[in-house]
Amino acid sequence: MKLTVEELHKLYASGQAKPSDICRTALDLIEKDHERLNAFITIDREGAAQRAAAMDSDIQEAIKRKPLAGVPIALKDNLCTEGIRTTCASRILGNYVPPYTATAVKKLEEAGAIIVGKTNLDEFAMGGSTENSAFGPARNPWNEEYVPGGSSGGSAVTVAAGHVPVSIGSDTGGSIRQPASFCGVVGMKPTYGRVSRYGLVAFASSLDQIGPLATNVRDAARVLQVIAGHDRYDSTSANVSVPDYLNALTGDIKGLKVGVPPECFGEGLDAEVREKVESAIRKLEERGAQIVKVSLPHTKYVIAVYYIIATAEASSNLARYDGVRYGFRAEEARTLSEMYRRTRNGGFGDEVKRRIMLGTFALSSGYYDAYYEKAQRVRQMLVNDFTEAFSECDVIAMPTAPTPPFKIGEKSHDPLAMYLIDIFTVTINLAGVPAISVPCGQSSAGLPIGLQLIGNYFDESRLLNAAYAYEQGR
Amino acid sequence: MPITQSEVEKIAELANLELTAEEKQSFSVQLAAIIEYIDQLNELDTSAVKPWQHRSAGEMISSDVTREDLVEPSLGQQKAVEQAPDHDDGQFLVPRVIGG
Numbered sequence: 001m002k003l004t005v006e007e008l009h010k011l012y013a014s015g016q017a018k019p020s021d022i023c024r025t026a027l028d029l030i031e032k033d034h035e036r037l038n039a040f041i042t043i044d045r046e047g048a049a050q051r052a053a054a055m056d057s058d059i060q061e062a063i064k065r066k067p068l069a070g071v072p073i074a075l076k077d078n079l080c081t082e083g084i085r086t087t088c089a090s091r092i093l094g095n096y097v098p099p100y101t102a103t104a105v106k107k108l109e110e111a112g113a114i115i116v117g118k119t120n121l122d123e124f125a126m127g128g129s130t131e132n133s134a135f136g137p138a139r140n141p142w143n144e145e146y147v148p149g150g151s152s153g154g155s156a157v158t159v160a161a162g163h164v165p166v167s168i169g170s171d172t173g174g175s176i177r178q179p180a181s182f183c184g185v186v187g188m189k190p191t192y193g194r195v196s197r198y199g200l201v202a203f204a205s206s207l208d209q210i211g212p213l214a215t216n217v218r219d220a221a222r223v224l225q226v227i228a229g230h231d232r233y234d235s236t237s238a239n240v241s242v243p244d245y246l247n248a249l250t251g252d253i254k255g256l257k258v259g260v261p262p263e264c265f266g267e268g269l270d271a272e273v274r275e276k277v278e279s280a281i282r283k284l285e286e287r288g289a290q291i292v293k294v295s296l297p298h299t300k301y302v303i304a305v306y307y308i309i310a311t312a313e314a315s316s317n318l319a320r321y322d323g324v325r326y327g328f329r330a331e332e333a334r335t336l337s338e339m340y341r342r343t344r345n346g347g348f349g350d351e352v353k354r355r356i357m358l359g360t361f362a363l364s365s366g367y368y369d370a371y372y373e374k375a376q377r378v379r380q381m382l383v384n385d386f387t388e389a390f391s392e393c394d395v396i397a398m399p400t401a402p403t404p405p406f407k408i409g410e411k412s413h414d415p416l417a418m419y420l421i422d423i424f425t426v427t428i429n430l431a432g433v434p435a436i437s438v439p440c441g442q443s444s445a446g447l448p449i450g451l452q453l454i455g456n457y458f459d460e461s462r463l464l465n466a467a468y469a470y471e472q473g474r
Numbered sequence: 475m476p477i478t479q480s481e482v483e484k485i486a487e488l489a490n491l492e493l494t495a496e497e498k499q500s501f502s503v504q505l506a507a508i509i510e511y512i513d514q515l516n517e518l519d520t521s522a523v524k525p526w527q528h529r530s531a532g533e534m535i536s537s538d539v540t541r542e543d544l545v546e547p548s549l550g551q552q553k554a555v556e557q558a559p560d561h562d563d564g565q566f567l568v569p570r571v572i573g574g
Contacts, residue, residue: 300514324558357489358509
């Protein structure tokens with residue numbers, strides 16, 4: 001099913017299809033591919049069929065009022081869904097069924113979207129390959145020997161494979177954009193605070209943000225429109241107005257200043273990625289954009305900063321998994337503290353334990369100033385770099401990832417090598433600005449490459465339009 | 475900076491993790507490599523910069539996050555405990571806390 005949301009709505013408008021038919025098709029495709037791609041942790045055929053059937057009679061009216069009426073959608077399995085198991089790809093959550101629904105998901109449902117299932121991810125969103133899943137790795141639909149990226153790997157796979165037009169991911173250090181790049185789809189991380197995080201299982205609270213994945217920029221804009229906005233249940237969600245994102249997509253970028261930081265095109269960048277991204281930047285210029293040089297002088301330090309701050313926050317956020325209130329509990333512990341320790345050691349996978357350890361170290365007495373506080377100072381320097389860069393340009397262009405997708409198993413035994421893939425994505429979360437990955441070609445091995453465009457705070461309209469203009473002229 | 479096994483044990487204790495001997499070994503090697511990489515931050519003079527702090531709603535916009543303190547319906551006791559591995563009569567059951 002390679003349909004955009006607008007094409008799907010045309011089918012509904014003409015009476016050629018009903019939500020039940022579309023959902024059945026989507027679920028048939030998902031189930032057919034399940035063994036090959038492992039994109040889903042939970043497929044909710046029965047629930048989706050019920051939700052779709054309830055919309056069948058009214059769909060021609062609903063599409064006029066609801067931007068996602070009858071649109072099948074897949075959710076990353078770290079978004080709470082009342083009544084549908086939410087695992088975070090972790091053994092420690094077991095068969096946890098949340099008693100409430102995330103705000104973003106509620107908004108999607110109110111806009112008419114039909115949840116078809118929960119997608120595979122790196123455990124607690126910690127990873128860049130969807131190999132760290134208690135449910136086994138997801139695979140890249142372009143070539144199953146390769147990773148789909150991560151941590152929102154399943155959400156990227158299901159859109160790339162044509163199961164559903166749109167999906168939802170979360171992005172703490174690139175977890176929407178990098179899998180979008182690896183799977184050849186569009187993926188966007190909004191400004192920190194643009195979308196409520198209520199009901200998103202917390203990994204690193206100062207970095208986490210929910211966002212859309214889609215086959216094209218218009219659909220991504222449409223989904224962002226639905227999920228954006230202030231939420232009284234998330235005090236970090238911004239109380240600022242949400243513009244009309246679809247209206248902003250004019251494709252006109254005459255005079256738009258596109259900043260290109262040379263620090264992001266140096267050593268360590270794959271030659272094919274460089275060629276495709278540079279050619280994409282020339283396309284933006286041909287369409288009227290003005291290319292200017294900007295500087296992000298602390299780029300080489302971003303991985304170090306990120307892996308202190310993200311793990312420190314994670315070590316605190318993941319303290320709640322103790323076998324008392326939900327999920328897995330180790331058997332046969334004699335005391336409470338033994339139960340905590342055994343539950344956590346048996347319930348968490350290796351990468352999660354590694355990050356809890358690193359974060360605990362960075363926050364521990366004697367190391368706090370040298371690591372955690374140092375990292376927060378450098379984070380402020382990164383923020384200053386972006387403020388400076390955006391005084392000279394409207395959007396910034398760089399690769400999403402330094403390489404095309406890698407093979408499953410290739411980096412899984414070297415955590416540091418895996419972390420270095422995040423160089424161009426983590427800096428965006430540290431600064432809090434919005435960014436989008438748009439497909440910009442393929443490697444000689446036939447695997448997708450992504451162009452990353454970055455916008456100023458709450459300037460998603462201009463960012464989306466730049467991505468749209470590139471997509472139109474590609 | 476090398477991380478000794480006893481430091482790994484201390485961190486694991488702080489993190490409430492009971493690591494196996496094998497995990498202690500592999501984590502001390504891996505954490506040492508990661509921390510050595512992180513130590514490149516020491517090249518930067520950060521004395522003139524204040525540590526980053528969250529400004530609600532990004533860097534540019536401030537917002538007032540206080541609200542009226544009103545009583546509203548919540549999950550309720552039964553729903554709140556029903557996902558627990560062990561519960562009874564609206565309470566969480568855990569192993570013995572004191573003594574034993």
